[in-house]
Amino acid sequence: MTKSKTCPICRKPRSEEFAPFCSARCRDRDLASWFNEGxxxxxxxxxxxxxxRDED
Incomplete structure (x- = not known):
């Protein structure tokens, strides 16, 4: 049996449109975690x- 890949945020089945996530909401939650240093x-x-020194 093949295991379908799941969203890394909510574990629902992935959507091709938002891969590797299932929705825009999960994609945005992941992006917010990067921005908030999660x-x-x-x-x-x-x-x-x-x-x-780099700013000078």
């Missing part, structure tokens, strides 16, 4: 001094 990509801690 997700993070692993890596070494950022050095605040580097950010200041």
């Amino acid at each position: 997700y993070a990509i692993p890596g070494p801690p950022a050095n605040p001094e580097d950010a200041v």
Whole structure:
């Protein structure tokens, strides 16, 4: 039996239109999590001094 892929937010079946999500709502919830720093990509801690130098 093949397992259908599900939405990573609500676990309902995916929609081709909003893949990998099931709806615009779930897609927007995921985007909001990125904006609110709910997700993070692993890596070494950022050095605040580097950010200041880049702004100059």
